[in-house]
Amino acid sequence: MASSKASRLGEEYVWRTRMDKVNAELVVLTYGAMVxxxxxxxxxxxxxxxxxxxxxxxxxxxxxxxxxxxxxxxFKRCSNFRETAEMIAKVGFKIFxxxxxxxxxxxxxxxxxxxxxDENPFADFVELPDDGRAQxxxxxxxxxxxxxxxxxxxVQMQVEAKFVSDVLRGNDTTEMRISLIRYIDDELPPEDx
Amino acid sequence: MAHLGxxxxxxxxxxxxxxxPSNGKTIYHRPLNRTKTAELSQSSFAxxxxxxxxxxxxxxxxxxxxxxxxxxxxxxxxxxxLDLLLMREPPRTQTRPLTIIALLHFIKINLWxxxxxxxxxxxxxxxxxxxxxxxxxxxxxxxVNAYISVPREMSQLNCAAFVAGIIEGVCDGAMFPAxxxxxxxxxxxxGEMWPGKTVFLVKFQPEILEREALLGKS
Amino acid sequence: xxxxxAVIGTQDNPLFEYEFGTSKQGGDGQSRFTEQAHHLxxxxxxxxxxxxxxxxxxxGQLYMKVIDKFFTNYISCFMTGGSVKFLLLHQxxxxxxxxxxxxxxxxxxxxxxxxxxxxxxxxxxxxEVYENYVKAIxxxxxKVNMEIxxxxxxxxxxxxxxxxx
Numbered sequence: 001m002a003s004s005k006a007s008r009l010g011e012e013y014v015w016r017t018r019m020d021k022v023n024a025e026l027v028v029l030t031y032g033a034m035v036x037x038x039x040x041x042x043x044x045x046x047x048x049x050x051x052x053x054x055x056x057x058x059x060x061x062x063x064x065x066x067x068x069x070x071x072x073x074x075f076k077r078c079s080n081f082r083e084t085a086e087m088i089a090k091v092g093f094k095i096f097x098x099x100x101x102x103x104x105x106x107x108x109x110x111x112x113x114x115x116x117x118d119e120n121p122f123a124d125f126v127e128l129p130d131d132g133r134a135q136x137x138x139x140x141x142x143x144x145x146x147x148x149x150x151x152x153x154x155v156q157m158q159v160e161a162k163f164v165s166d167v168l169r170g171n172d173t174t175e176m177r178i179s180l181i182r183y184i185d186d187e188l189p190p191e192d193x
Numbered sequence: 194m195a196h197l198g199x200x201x202x203x204x205x206x207x208x209x210x211x212x213x214p215s216n217g218k219t220i221y222h223r224p225l226n227r228t229k230t231a232e233l234s235q236s237s238f239a240x241x242x243x244x245x246x247x248x249x250x251x252x253x254x255x256x257x258x259x260x261x262x263x264x265x266x267x268x269x270x271x272x273x274x275l276d277l278l279l280m281r282e283p284p285r286t287q288t289r290p291l292t293i294i295a296l297l298h299f300i301k302i303n304l305w306x307x308x309x310x311x312x313x314x315x316x317x318x319x320x321x322x323x324x325x326x327x328x329x330x331x332x333x334x335x336x337v338n339a340y341i342s343v344p345r346e347m348s349q350l351n352c353a354a355f356v357a358g359i360i361e362g363v364c365d366g367a368m369f370p371a372x373x374x375x376x377x378x379x380x381x382x383x384g385e386m387w388p389g390k391t392v393f394l395v396k397f398q399p400e401i402l403e404r405e406a407l408l409g410k411s
Numbered sequence: 412x413x414x415x416x417a418v419i420g421t422q423d424n425p426l427f428e429y430e431f432g433t434s435k436q437g438g439d440g441q442s443r444f445t446e447q448a449h450h451l452x453x454x455x456x457x458x459x460x461x462x463x464x465x466x467x468x469x470x471g472q473l474y475m476k477v478i479d480k481f482f483t484n485y486i487s488c489f490m491t492g493g494s495v496k497f498l499l500l501h502q503x504x505x506x507x508x509x510x511x512x513x514x515x516x517x518x519x520x521x522x523x524x525x526x527x528x529x530x531x532x533x534x535x536x537x538x539e540v541y542e543n544y545v546k547a548i549x550x551x552x553x554k555v556n557m558e559i560x561x562x563x564x565x566x567x568x569x570x571x572x573x574x575x576x
Contacts, residue, residue, distance in 0.1 A: 024231035026308045027238045029270045032551025060240040096237045125549035127220050170212025221563045279492040280545045288471030366493040
């Protein structure tokens with residue numbers, strides 16, 4: 001897989017040279033403060049917190065895709081969903097969060113896969129509230145689902161993204177499940193240039 | 194302190210219901226220094242931060258209230274960083290700040306360098322004899338302003354209110370209760386060289402100055 | 412040698428408590444406080460908070476060594492950046508009690524509560540607890556002055572006690 005190796009080096013290069021960086025703990029603590037605030041605002045209604053995080057992520061995704069396309073030098077559209085998965089895991093997550101989740105658990109129709117996070121910077125330092133509910137209801141990093149949903153919608157893919165396990169809940173892995181609902185092939189958005 | 198009696202002990206509720214992964218990994222197993230120098234992309238921060246502002250904006254009625262809310266969200270971060278940064282200091286310099294100056298230096302140097310990769314640009318004491326309790330930390334180009342686009346109707350908003358909250362958290366935690374506010378001064382003083390230039394006004398509570406006088410350290 | 416350790420919040424509220432005995436010199440790690448002492452310990456510890464308040468502005472060292480003494484109880488203090496106090500009450504065993512006292516000598520940790528060896532041992536204990544304390548408070552859901560209820564934190568404190576005291 002010579003080409004894939006070359007491509008991985010490319011992402012490392014993009015991460016090192018093209019991305020302005022900030023201290024990771026600033027981001028992590030800011031996210032933590034935000035989630036804690038949401039829990040307070042929604043009176044620990046974690047289902048609502050999850051929804052709000054997803055919504056915020058979606059808004060981010062809509063805007064982030066342009067940045068992604070510019071930084072990653074991606075000129076061509078992904079030819080299939082498998083390629084999309086590769087780009088998300090190895091390019092998207094790498095250049096924004098400096099992690100590379102593992103792609104796994106494809107369904108045979110190639111429309112569903114999982115991202116398994118060995119590392120999740122957002123979850124550094126985090127212990128969920130010990131209230132007997134948070135570990136069953138809160139998806140702490142749910143913003144990431146929204147980001148994927150929003151970003152992919154901008155490139156004509158309607159997906160569903162949701163966490164199915166999280167080490168913060170006491171699971172052994174942190175896994176996000178992504179399902180392709182459909183390609184949005186009508187009315188392409190106008191090109192910028 | 195009389196309110197602790199036998200029976201009302203912290204250990205009486207030691208059982209917790211939290212589940213942990215089968216490898217037993219918890220926050221206590223993670224070395225605290227692992228992310229000391231780790232980096233994430235600035236755009237991740239910018240996206241996150243502006244989403245946080247947009248969300249907060251919907252729950253308030255004006256700029257002042259919004260800034261207050263950002264301040265409140267920064268506050269616990271300051272409390273946490275105070276101890277995280279102290280813990281990481283080598284034994285020789287691992288000391289609690291005992292004076293206003295020592296505290297402000299900790300903020301200008303340690304806190305700023307950790308969060309923003311450089312010291313704050315300047316530290317000033319109010320020259321107004323009526324406000325000896327006021328100090329200013331100057332940042333020519335706060336990250337939170339440089340990369341975050343604020344909605345047009347919010348153009349007066351200074352997102353550095355969030356950083357002001359972090360500073361306030363450090364001050365309060367160290368027993369120097371203060372009110373910290375962020376003020377844009379870019380364009381007023383030095384032309385347009387630093388359009389985002391921000392002054393963090395730190396106003397200590399009166400008893401802090403009294404304490405300093407008492408300890409003979411001011 | 413018996414120990415009573417407490418983390419005290421900024422409102423003088425207890426956040427964590429743990430009682431243990433020495434593991435050095437063949438000690439079994441069990442405390443040998445009398446029934447009466449159990450109750451007294453909290454009050455002794457809390458009455459030393461006034462002294463902490465004075466001492467804390469004299470010196471910025473987190474570790475303040477022995478700050479107070481009440482009969483045979485010695486109280487060592489460590490103050491975090493956020494002004495939370497770690498207090499350790501240490502009580503050298505009375506002559507008759509326990510297996511630890513039989514084998515102790517003058518340089519053993521704890522036998523002499525103000526010896527440099529004891530000071531150093533307690534310092535190491537506090538430092539290790541501090542690291543775990545910081546991990547606890549870093550969680551975005553931890554609010555100032557919240558009790559620390561994690562059993563893992565308790566295990567970590569116990570381990571630090573076994574290791575150094």
